[in-house]
Amino acid sequence: MIRKLGGKLAEILEGAVVIDVNGVGYLVATNQLPTNSKLGNEITLHTYLAVRENALDLYGFSTRDELEIFELLITLPKIGPKSALQILSQADIELLKKAVLNNDATYLSKMSGIGKKTAEKIVLELGDKFAKRFDTAVAIGQTGNSDASDVIDALVTLGYPLSDARSIVQKLPPDISANDAIKEALRQLGK
DSSP, X not given: OOOEEEEEEEEEETTEXXXXXXXXXXXXXXXXXXXXXOTTSEEEEEEEEEEOSSOXXXXXXXXXXXXXXXXXXXXXXXXOXXXXXXXXXXXXXXXXXXXXXXXXXXXXXXXXXXXHHHHHHHHHHHHHHHHHHSOTTOOOOSSOHHHHHHHHHHHHHTTOOHHHHHHHHHTSOTTOOHHXXXXXXXXXXXX
C-alpha cells in the first residue's frame, strides 16, 4: 500500500493533484492542498490506496489526522472513498470530531449531500471509534449542542454562509445563551 507520497506538484486539477515522483506522475484525489502549495514545489501527502476491480485510486491528505478520519469514515456502510472525501472537504476536522464525540448529528446534517439519517449513522457508528482514537476530552468549545445548532441556523437564515456561521459559533464562549450568541456572532460577522 502507498502510505505517503512526496514529490513535485506537477498539476492541480479540480479535486485532485498530480505529483511527479522521479518522472512518474501520480494522480491523487484530495480535499485540499497543503498551505503554500504551488506548481513545481515539493509536496508530501499522506495517502490511502483504494483498490477496486477496475481501478487503483489514491486519496491524499495534508495531515495524518485527516487520513485517519478518512479511514474511519470508509469503514461505514454505504460510505466509500469519494463520499468520505466529500465529507472531509466540507467539514473541519475538529468540527467532525466534536460532532461525533458529543453525539450531535446536526452539524453533519447541514452539509451538502449528507442527510439527517446518514449524519446520525456517522455519529452513532464512529462514536466509540473516535473515543478510543482521539482525545475524549474534546469539548464542544461553544454553546451547548442544541444552542450551537440554533445559532448556526439563525445565521444561515440571515444570509451568512454556513462555513462562516460554523466558524464564528466555534469561537464563542461555552456558557453564552443562544440569544447572546447570535448577537455576538452578528457583531463579529459585521466587522
